[in-house]
Amino acid sequence: DQQVKQNSPSLSVQEGRISILNCDYTNSMFDYFLWYKKYPAEGPTFLISISSIKDKNEDGRFTVFLNKSAKHLSLHIVPSQPGDSAVYFCAASLTNTGNQFYFGTGTSLTVIP
Amino acid sequence: DTGVSQDPRHKITKRGQNVTFRCDPISEHNRLYWYRQTLGQGPEFLTYFQNEAQLEKSRLLSDRFSAERPKGSFSTLEIQRTEQGDSAMYLCASSSRGDGHYGYTFGSGTRLTVV
Numbered sequence: 001d002q003q004v005k006q007n008s009p010s011l012s013v014q015e016g017r018i019s020i021l022n023c024d025y026t027n028s029m030f031d032y033f034l035w036y037k038k039y040p041a042e043g044p045t046f047l048i049s050i051s052s053i054k055d056k057n058e059d060g061r062f063t064v065f066l067n068k069s070a071k072h073l074s075l076h077i078v079p080s081q082p083g084d085s086a087v088y089f090c091a092a093s094l095t096n097t098g099n100q101f102y103f104g105t106g107t108s109l110t111v112i113p
Numbered sequence: 114d115t116g117v118s119q120d121p122r123h124k125i126t127k128r129g130q131n132v133t134f135r136c137d138p139i140s141e142h143n144r145l146y147w148y149r150q151t152l153g154q155g156p157e158f159l160t161y162f163q164n165e166a167q168l169e170k171s172r173l174l175s176d177r178f179s180a181e182r183p184k185g186s187f188s189t190l191e192i193q194r195t196e197q198g199d200s201a202m203y204l205c206a207s208s209s210r211g212d213g214h215y216g217y218t219f220g221s222g223t224r225l226t227v228v
Contacts, residue, residue, distance in 0.1 A: 004155070034216050043117070043204055043219030044156065051214070089155050091216075099144070099208065100169060101217070103155030 003027050004092050006104035014112050019077040021107050023090030026071065030092035033066060034101070035075045038087045047088075048075070080111045117220035119205050125226045126195055133191045134223045138207030145188050146217060147180055148204040149173065156204055162188060195227045 005024045013019045025033075031052045036044035050057040050064045050073070057064050063076045077084055090104040118137040126132050138145050143164050148156035159178070161169040164185035174180075177195075182188040192199055202224050206217035 006155075032214060036216070036219075041221065043206075043221045046216030046218070049214055049216060091155070099210075100146075100158045100161060101148075101156070103157070105153065105155050 002105075003030075004090055004102045004104040006090055006107050008107050009105070010108045010110070012110045012112060013080045015082055016079045019075075019080045019084065019109055019111070021075040021077075021088050021090075021109065023073050023075075023104055024071055025073075025092050025102075027092070027094075027102075028068075028071065029094060030102075031095050032093045033064070033073050034091045034093070035062075035064060036089040036091060036103075037084075038089060038106070044089055077109075080109075082111045082113050085109055085111050117205055117207055117218050119203075119220035119223050121223055122221065123224045123226075125228060128197060128227055129194055131191065131193045132195060132225065133189055134203055134205075134225075136188045136190070136205030136220060138187070138205070139209075139218055140186075142207035142209045142218070143185065144208045144210075145182055146206040146208075147188070147190050148206065148219075150202040150204060150222070151200075159190075192225075195225075197227045200225055200227045 034049040035047040037047045038044040066073045087106045087108045089106045091101040120135045145162045147159040150156045160180050162182040177193045180190045202222040204222045206219045208217045
């Protein structure tokens with residue numbers, strides 16, 4: 001049962017433009033949502049998180065938006081840079097299960113110079 | 114501190130053999146996690162340690178899998194009688210917090226191929 005879904009396997013964006021990556025979830029009990037970035041042959045790297053009590057969190061070029069009523073979150077990257085090209089995973093956590101993360105299947109972002 | 118280290122990076126084994134992977138977490142992190150990632154999928158939770166205690170195990174962790182963290186530092190994941198379906202990337206992660214605010218720090222993984 002996939003509780004976190006990323007329905008777009010890939011996304012291509014021109015350098016300097018906005019990249020928007022989307023994620024949907026089914027479990028309303030999730031208390032944190034996170035985005036990870038993964039380069040080939042490396043482990044995922046933590047990018048940004050948002051608590052379920054907030055609707056927006058910003059860190060430099062990266063902003064995560066949370067819409068709890070729609071069970072949807074998105075990651076905005078502005079402006080996109082070629083070094084942002086990677087696979088992005090959305091994840092959600094349940095603190096009362098020891099902080100186990102549920103990951104989506106990932107979206108491969110390509111930023112075209 | 115060089116982050117989370119995993120050894121080996123790659124392992125090729127014949128079906129039916131036993132394999133063991135090692136993970137060295139960030140030294141001040143008391144929480145350690147094992148995940149498995151197959152092609153085209155996101156990482157899936159296997160098990161979690163707080164210090165030396167194994168507190169959570171996924172139903173993905175069949176009786177052929179065992180994990181230990183004997184002194185609350187490094188951890189090992191052993192797979193007995195490997196099957197082709199065990200071929201995956203095995204990721205270890207560590208954290209110092211019990212919530213999702215800062216996420217985990219992942220290692221680079223051990224890629225297992227069962228032939």
